[in-house]
Amino acid sequence: MIKNIDIFEKDPIPKAVLKLAVPTVLSMIVTVLYNMVDAFFVGMTNNPSMFAAVNVATPVFMVLMAAGNIFGMGGSSFLSRALGQKKYDKVKNISSFCFYAALVAGIIGGLLVLQFMPQVLSAIGTTEGTEKFAREYLTILAYGGPIIVISTAFTNIIRGEGASKNSMIGMMVGTIVNIILDPIFILDELFGIKLLGRGVEGAAIATLAGNFVTLCIYIMHVVSKNSVLTINPKHFKVRDGILSGVLVIGLPASLTNILMSVSAIAENKLLASYFYTNVVSEGLAPLITTIVGGNPVYGDIPVAAMGVALKANMLTIFIQLGLGMGISPLVGYNYGARNFKRMKGIMKFAISANIIAGTVLTILYCIFAKQIVNIFSEDAAVVYVGRYMIYGLMTSMPFIGILFCLNFTFQAAGKGAQSLILAVSRQGFVFFPMLFVMNHFFGIYGIVYAQPIADIVSVIMALLMFMRLNRDFREIEAEMEALQIY
Secondary structure (H helix, E strand, C coil): CCCCCHHHHCCCHHHHHHHHHHHHHHHHHHHHHHHHHHHHHHHCCCCHHHHHHHHHHHHHHHHHHHHHHHHHHHHHHHHHHHHHCCCHHHHHHHHHHHHHHHHHHHHHHHHHHHHCHHHHHHHCCCCCCCHHHHHHHHHHHHHCHHHHHHHHHHHHHHHHCCCHHHHHHHHHHHHHHHHHHHHHHHCCEECCEECCCCCHHHHHHHHHHHHHHHHHHHHHHHCCCCCCCCCCHHHCCCCCCHHHHHHHHHHHHHHHHHHHHHHHHHHHHHHCCEEECCCCECCECCCEEECCCCCHHHHHHHHHHHHHHHHHHHHHHHHHHHHHHHHHHHHHHHHHCCCHHHHHHHHHHHHHHHHHHHHHHHHHHHHCHHHHHHHHCCCHHHHHHHHHHHHHHHHHHHHHHHHHHHHHHHHHCCCHHHHHHHHHHHHHHCHHHHHHHHHHHHCHHHHHHHHHHHHHHHHHHHHHHHHHHHHHHHHHHHHHHHHHHC
16 A cells, blocks of 8 residues: 555645645756756856866766666656556566666666767767866766666656655755765865865766765665565566556657757757857957858857756756656556546646746746856856847747646556657657758757747647547546446
């Protein structure tokens, strides 16, 4: 029997959503803080190339997280439906399988990065100025591949059984560790105190240490009496639908992370072809121009500016993403229990909350764009370009929460096809053509607006797919009512 069963079955919808979604949203904010803290202290080195190196290396980190999401998102969706069906032995099989599969995936992923480092550096778009720093950053992360993959997976697995609070605590403690270690490892000196001064290598060490602490807390939760999960190898099972049940949702979910990495690499390569030509002084705006065969080091300015804009924008994305993730266990449980009325009520409440949050955050970001960029960089060129990038990226934020809520509904209900279509659209089939078309016609700022346009198209697609799925729900409800009558 799972703890706090009333959250899934009886609590008023707003109360149930808040109990699970608020810790999840806070966890996502903590994830943003992870990224922002690294960016903040690397920015304190006053080295744009070092800052840009962390940005171009981030897609590789996201690929490792994508491996974790195969088992985290897939396992979370699968086990929440199993909980709704009261199949507790299957829950143990799922959690044990996800732990050891994530361990193997992390080892393989780390070894591949180390073995093919030159090819990886070339693929992610490093320049003469960023290659050395990106290599240092990725080498440390590669050695910690298993830690990153397992901690990412179990952030979602623990959330899937309704323990969002414990998932949040694990992430928060890990983040505190990261915050404490970042200045110690990154900077040469702070407040007159001599520090280790490892630069981007230090940022990677601090991030890995934070993930390790988070993982330890998750393992403590799993082995406690309050959890139906287990990592005991005796419950490990691949057959009886365990592998397919995890992968049918996990692969589309992880594909989103992979496509985000690929799209970030494409963006960085396009941005690196632009360079800063004017001296920036008070009242004199910089000119961003395209050249052929120019020194790619100058591209570090727009790459760094996009890195700042994306990290700032990440807060709005992750708050809405967190709300969508937060309702996933509730949706999966009630889908498994065939309580479609409660399931749809949960969805409507979450979508409304996301629209409100997205609108408010968009207004605040547009008002304080310059101040937000200044948090990460005081370089005049980065600030100038970065604030206009924020304006562009925020265009779709009032609506993007609809996509997240519907996509996590598809995942929780085991609808892998719909989830896959949305994954390959937002960051793939819609985004990539838009990226190159917008760059051709509108230059550097056209690159920025490619993502908001892809977001809006994907929201429309998600709404159309849910309308079709909702008809299926109504048919099942009608059949259930007929059986009750007779």
